[in-house]
Amino acid sequence: xxxxxxxxxxxxxxxxxxxxxxxxxxxxxxxxxxxxxxxxxxxxxxxxxxxxxxxxxxxxxxxxxxxxxxxxxxxxxxxxxxxxxxxxxxxxxxxxxxxxxxxxxxxxxxxxxxxxxxxxxxxxxxxxxxxxxxxxxxxxxxxxxxxxxxxxxxxxxxxxxxxxxxxxxxxxxxxxxxxxxxxxxxxxxxxxxxxxxxxxxxxxxxxxxxxxxxxxxxxxxxxxxxxxxxxxxxxxxxxxxxxxxxxxxxxxxxxxxxxxxxxxxxxxxxxxxxxxxxxxxxxxxxxxxxxxxxxxxxxxxxxxxxxxxxxxxxxxxxxxxxxxxxxxxxxxxxxxxxxxxxxxxxxxxxxxx
Numbered sequence: 001x002x003x004x005x006x007x008x009x010x011x012x013x014x015x016x017x018x019x020x021x022x023x024x025x026x027x028x029x030x031x032x033x034x035x036x037x038x039x040x041x042x043x044x045x046x047x048x049x050x051x052x053x054x055x056x057x058x059x060x061x062x063x064x065x066x067x068x069x070x071x072x073x074x075x076x077x078x079x080x081x082x083x084x085x086x087x088x089x090x091x092x093x094x095x096x097x098x099x100x101x102x103x104x105x106x107x108x109x110x111x112x113x114x115x116x117x118x119x120x121x122x123x124x125x126x127x128x129x130x131x132x133x134x135x136x137x138x139x140x141x142x143x144x145x146x147x148x149x150x151x152x153x154x155x156x157x158x159x160x161x162x163x164x165x166x167x168x169x170x171x172x173x174x175x176x177x178x179x180x181x182x183x184x185x186x187x188x189x190x191x192x193x194x195x196x197x198x199x200x201x202x203x204x205x206x207x208x209x210x211x212x213x214x215x216x217x218x219x220x221x222x223x224x225x226x227x228x229x230x231x232x233x234x235x236x237x238x239x240x241x242x243x244x245x246x247x248x249x250x251x252x253x254x255x256x257x258x259x260x261x262x263x264x265x266x267x268x269x270x271x272x273x274x275x276x277x278x279x280x281x282x283x284x285x286x287x288x289x290x291x292x293x294x295x296x297x298x299x300x301x302x303x304x305x306x307x308x309x310x311x312x313x314x315x316x317x318x319x320x321x322x323x324x325x326x327x328x329x330x331x332x333x334x335x336x337x338x339x340x341x342x343x344x345x346x347x348x349x350x351x352x353x
Contacts, residue, residue: 052139257295260324263324
C-alpha cells in the first residue's frame with residue numbers, strides 16, 4: 001500500500017512540475033484542464049518531458065549515490081554535461097521538424113486547410129514555446145531537485161543511523177549502580193527470608209528481558225512499557241529509605257496500544273538519578289494517564305545533591321529521547337520541561353496511532 005501511494009505521489013508531482021510551462025505560457029490563458037495535458041503530451045513537449053524524468057531518476061538513484069557521495073566528481077560533471085547535450089540535441093532536432101511543419105502550415109493557409117497543431121498561433125509562438133531558455137530552466141530545476149532530495153535523504157539516513165547506534169548502545173548498558181544496588185537489596189531480602197525476594201527477582205528478570213530483547217522492535221505494546229516502568233519503580237523502592245517519598249499513579253487502559261520502546265522510561269530514570277539522596281528529603285512523583293488515542297505522563301523530582309560518578313552511567317539520555325520523539329512522533333507529541341533551581345518537571349503527551 002505504501003509503495004502504491006509513493007507511485008501516485010510521484011506521478012502527481014511530475015504532472016504539476018511538467019504543467020508549469022503550460023500554466024505560464026505566453027500564448028494566453030488556459031481555457032480548460034485539457035489544455036494542460038494537450039500541451040504536456042504534444043509532439044514537441046513529450047521528448048523533453050521524458051528527458052527530464054530520466055535525468056531526475058538516473059541522477060537520484062545512480063549518479064549521486066555512486067559518484068557524488070564517493071567524491072568522484074568528474075563523472076558527476078560528465079553526467080550533467082551529457083544531460084545538457086541531450087537537451088540541446090533533442091530540441092535542435094525538434095526545431096528542424098517544427099520548422100518544416102510551420103512551413104507546411106503557412107503554405108496550407110493559402111489553400112484554406114490548416115493542419116491541427118497544439119499551441120500553434122504563429123511561427124514566433126511555436127519557436128518561443130520551444131526556446132532553449134525554457135528547456136534549460138526546466139533541466140536546471142530537475143537537477144537541483146534531484147540533488148536536494150537525495151542529499152536530504154542521505155542526511156536523514158545518517159542521522160537515523162547515528163541515533164539508532166546511540167539508542168542501541170544506551171539500551172545495552174543498564175545502569176550498573178541500579179543493577180548492583182538491586183541485587184544487593186534482593187540478597188538482603190533472601191538473607192531475611194523475605195517473601196518479597198522472589199517477586200523482586202521476577203521484576204528484575206522482566207526489566208532485563210525487555211531492555212535486551214523486546215526493544216529491538218520499532219513498536220512494542222504499551223502494556224510492556226508501562227510494566228517496565230512499574231517494575232523499575234518497585235525495584236528502586238527496595239534501595240531507598242524513609243526520607244525518599246515515591247508516588248506512582250497509573251490510570252487508563254493500555255491494552256491494544258503500541259508505542260516506541262524506551263520512550264517514557266528515560267524521564268523516570270532521570271528523576272531517580274537526580275532526585276534521590278539518602279541524606280536528604282527526596283520527592284519523586286510519576287503519573288501516567290492513558291485513553292483511546294494518547295498517553296500522557298508527568299514526572300516530578302525535587303533536586304538534591306548528587307555526587308557525580310563516571311561509572312554511574314546515564315541511562316537513556318534526555319537529549320536522545322527528545323530526538324527520538326521528533327523522529328518517531330513528528331507533530332504527534334508535546335513535551336514541556338520545567339528545570340528550575342528546586343525541581344525538575346516533565347510533561348509529555350503522545351498521540352498513539
